[in-house]
Amino acid sequence: xxxxxxxxxxxxxxxxxxxxxxxNVVSQIQGVDSEIGQLRTVLMHRPGPELERVTPRHSGRLLxxxxxxxxxxxxxxxxxxEQLREQGAEVLYFTALLQDTLEYQPARTEAVxxxxxxxxxxxxxxxxxxxxxxxxxxxxxxxxxxxxxxxDELKIGQGVVFELLDRHxxxxxxxxxLVFTKDxxxxxxxxxxxxxxxxxxxxxxxxxxxxxxxxHPRFAGTKWIYQAGLENLDGGDVMLxxxxxxxxxxxxxxxxxxxxxxxxxxxxxSLAHTVLAVPVRQHGDRHLDTLCAVLDTDVVLMHPSxxxxxxxxxxxxxxxxxxxxxxxxxxxxxAQAMGIERLHVIDSGLDPLWGESGQGDDGSNVLAIGRxxxxxxxxxxxxxxxxxxxxxxxxxxxxxxxxxxxGGPRCMTCPVGREPAAQAADEAQSPPSATLSGGRxxxxxxxxxxGGEIALPGAREVVRPERIPAGASASAGSPQAGPASAGRGPxxxxxxxxxxxxxxxxxxxxxxxYSGRGADEQHDQRDQRKPEECLDNGGRHExxxxxxxxxxxxxxxxxxxxxxxxxxVGRPVRRPPASPGRRRAPGTEIRRIGQFPGRxxxxxxxxxxxxxxx
Numbered sequence: 001x002x003x004x005x006x007x008x009x010x011x012x013x014x015x016x017x018x019x020x021x022x023x024n025v026v027s028q029i030q031g032v033d034s035e036i037g038q039l040r041t042v043l044m045h046r047p048g049p050e051l052e053r054v055t056p057r058h059s060g061r062l063l064x065x066x067x068x069x070x071x072x073x074x075x076x077x078x079x080x081x082e083q084l085r086e087q088g089a090e091v092l093y094f095t096a097l098l099q100d101t102l103e104y105q106p107a108r109t110e111a112v113x114x115x116x117x118x119x120x121x122x123x124x125x126x127x128x129x130x131x132x133x134x135x136x137x138x139x140x141x142x143x144x145x146x147x148x149x150x151x152d153e154l155k156i157g158q159g160v161v162f163e164l165l166d167r168h169x170x171x172x173x174x175x176x177x178l179v180f181t182k183d184x185x186x187x188x189x190x191x192x193x194x195x196x197x198x199x200x201x202x203x204x205x206x207x208x209x210x211x212x213x214x215x216h217p218r219f220a221g222t223k224w225i226y227q228a229g230l231e232n233l234d235g236g237d238v239m240l241x242x243x244x245x246x247x248x249x250x251x252x253x254x255x256x257x258x259x260x261x262x263x264x265x266x267x268x269x270s271l272a273h274t275v276l277a278v279p280v281r282q283h284g285d286r287h288l289d290t291l292c293a294v295l296d297t298d299v300v301l302m303h304p305s306x307x308x309x310x311x312x313x314x315x316x317x318x319x320x321x322x323x324x325x326x327x328x329x330x331x332x333x334x335a336q337a338m339g340i341e342r343l344h345v346i347d348s349g350l351d352p353l354w355g356e357s358g359q360g361d362d363g364s365n366v367l368a369i370g371r372x373x374x375x376x377x378x379x380x381x382x383x384x385x386x387x388x389x390x391x392x393x394x395x396x397x398x399x400x401x402x403x404x405x406x407g408g409p410r411c412m413t414c415p416v417g418r419e420p421a422a423q424a425a426d427e428a429q430s431p432p433s434a435t436l437s438g439g440r441x442x443x444x445x446x447x448x449x450x451g452g453e454i455a456l457p458g459a460r461e462v463v464r465p466e467r468i469p470a471g472a473s474a475s476a477g478s479p480q481a482g483p484a485s486a487g488r489g490p491x492x493x494x495x496x497x498x499x500x501x502x503x504x505x506x507x508x509x510x511x512x513x514y515s516g517r518g519a520d521e522q523h524d525q526r527d528q529r530k531p532e533e534c535l536d537n538g539g540r541h542e543x544x545x546x547x548x549x550x551x552x553x554x555x556x557x558x559x560x561x562x563x564x565x566x567x568x569v570g571r572p573v574r575r576p577p578a579s580p581g582r583r584r585a586p587g588t589e590i591r592r593i594g595q596f597p598g599r600x601x602x603x604x605x606x607x608x609x610x611x612x613x614x
Contacts, residue, residue: 031190033243035294037418039369042084043181044413045094047073049147050174057168073401077179080375080397080409087369087395092416094181095142097212102138107215114207115145115172124159129171132156145208148174178205180407181414182289185209186235188246189271192219193226193262195235198253203228225265233258236287236411237280241294242338243421244273247312249288251280259315260322267317274337275315278330282309289410290365295392296372297421298340301364301383303348307331346390349382365408369395375409377402 051070081091101107112133116126132154133141149172151157151165165171177183184205185194194209206228213219226233237249246266248259259277266272280288283306291310293301300307310330314337315322325333335343348363363383366374372392376384377399384394397409 032187032240032415032418033189034240034418034421036296036368036371037421039084039087039089039367039415039418041090041092041415041417042413043092043094043097043185043416044077044081045178045181046077046081047179048095049143050176050178053148053150053170053174054176055168068401070401076398076400076402077412080402080412083375083395083397084369084413087373089369090417094178094208094212095146097216097218098145098208099138099142101212101216102141104215107211108134108138108141110215111141111145111208111211114204114211120161121171122159122161125157125161125171128154128156128158128162144172145204146175146178148172173201173204175202175205175208177202178208180236180411182411183235183287185213185414186238187414187416188225188238188240188266189269191223191225191269191271193224193233193235193238194228195226196228196230196233196258198232198234198255223269225269225271226262231255231258231261233262234287235414236289238262239288239292239294241276241334242297244271245276245334245337246272246274247276247278247288247292247334249278249280249291251283252285253287263315263322267322273316276312276330276333276337277315277324278310278312279327280310287411290408293364293366293368293374293410295346295366295368295374295387298335298338298342299344299346299372299390300334301346301348301366301387303364304345307345346392347386349386363408365410366394367409367413377408379403380408 047068047070051068051073054067056067084091102111112130115133116130118126121129129149132149133144136144148170150170151162151167154162154171157171162171183195183197183202185192187193192213194206194213197203197206210228213222213224232253232255234249234253237251237254239247239249241247246263248254248262250256250259256277259275263272263275263277266275278288280286280291283291291302291306295301308329308331311327312330312333313327314325314333331343331345335341363376363380366376366380366383366387368374373395374387374392375395375397376387378384378396379399384396387394399408402412
């Protein structure tokens with residue numbers, strides 16, 4: 001089946017049916033061309049014994065902030081999978097796929113060869129380990145390859161290397177980071193890419209992923225766009241901004257050489273027409289998908305300080321090679337490559353410092369399962385609230401233990417099949433609506449975000465106002481005022497991004513109605529009276545009692561201060577005993593002078609707290 005061509009000549013992933021021996025269609029593998037297409041198939045790994053085996057002595061070299069409560073982590077992972085199924089996604093478990101794959105002898109041979117490749121085993125122990133693994137049935141072999149093998153579990157172990165192992169050491173290390181399936185593999189179009197992870201203790205993850213994709217019948221005939229063992233490339237640094245547009249984070253986990261090789265292969269396969277190389281080294285060891293999440297065709301979730309600090313180099317094919325542009329702002333380069341006017345940014349509301357290693361923030365690491373529908377950890381309350389205020393549906397999942405694994409729902413899921421992005425855009429016939437204060441709803445013009453490029457949740461209303469001509473009346477009932485500006489304050493209009501000339505003149509806050517004289521007349525008088533006269537207002541309204549009480553308390557306090565001040569003027573006041581380490585000359589006192597009590601004049605005549613001999 002030939003693939004259809006999308007925008008810019010990029011190939012759109014075709015549907016491919018998997019047929020059983022009886023002729024029944026088991027499922028459909030569609031491929032992935034964006035981050036926002038309706039999620040249909042996803043690859044995940046349920047936390048298992050590999051996490052139970054991790055001890056404090058091993059956690060330092062693993063992607064763990066704290067040792068998780070494994071039972072609770074499993075429950076939370078099960079709830080995440082249940083939510084995905086309710087949204088129409090098929091969940092594939094990596095362990096089950098591996099067990100099925102190991103039924104085939106070529107897959108077993110390759111998996112065992114990869115497991116014993118560690119040079120630290122030595123020749124004698126390597127042979128013993130190979131013999132032990134080859135005798136295991138597929139289910140047990142899959143468990144050992146994932147959960148590892150301790151010294152005591154290898155009954156046939158002997159020799160120098162074996163005897164020198166501590167009883168807490170592993171002959172075969174566990175893979176506790178396997179839960180992050182997005183890191184080890186990803187899909188672009190109808191082709192799969194197995195990452196080449198930089199950390200040596202994670203390379204067996206990509207080895208097992210290679211075995212599954214190469215030998216499982218479900219993936220028979222799948223084309224490969226990248227393989228393990230090449231230049232370092234991490235799946236968490238690859239993001240599909242739009243069909244034909246791929247962003248790659250370049251930093252500690254993905255090298256420039258890996259970026260170049262992936263870009264060249266994408267161009268050769270017509271899977272992309274533009275690749276953005278985004279330097280992320282300044283953000284530590286974070287993935288690109290923890291800094292940015294695509295929520296719609298023109299909407300991303302980022303912290304503003306990150307959004308405007310990121311830069312990108314645009315890579316495009318040229319003849320028989322490629323050309324890379326100079327660095328330019330990421331938002332500008334992405335919008336240009338995606339063929340839109342600009343990218344709207346929803347503020348994640350979280351300080352980027354909380355995203356550094358050891359502090360752990362995954363607020364921007366949400367999983368989009370459709371346009372403006374995301375799965376997020378429930379502990380990201382600030383981010384979730386801002387998303388909902390911007391009209392994004394948020395599906396919350398628990399994360400008390402999964403959150404200790406330094407990753408969000410997006411890191412824990414590898415999308416295998418999504419609906420094409422073009423189909424998702426066609427289904428959205430009406431503009432998305434956002435919930436306003438007071439339970440109202442309003443349509444967002446052009447499908448964009450309210451309040452301009454950055455969606456700030458502090459605004460009371462999120463409908464974009466119409467432009468107001470310069471000099472137009474600011475009154476809500478003025479015929480010149482647009483309907484969207486009626487009843488809106490200056491702060492809201494400023495939030496909406498109106499120029500200074502188009503903003504209405506500032507008007508005073510509404511005053512309560514007064515009995516007796518007209519409200520306007522009494523308001524004018526109160527503006528002209530002196531503060532002392534405001535203390536005696538026999539015609540005030542009952543709603544204004546609080547303001548009158550404040551004036552009365554202020555007057556009483558001022559009177560007390562003046563009385564005490566008069567009693568102290570001219571009288572020497574002894575200073576409290578000097579603190580340890582500070583000595584004052586005998587006979588030195590502090591004299592209070594000035595307009596307010598507590599102010600002092602030093603020897604030089606300047607105001608300050610200094611000792612003045614008298």
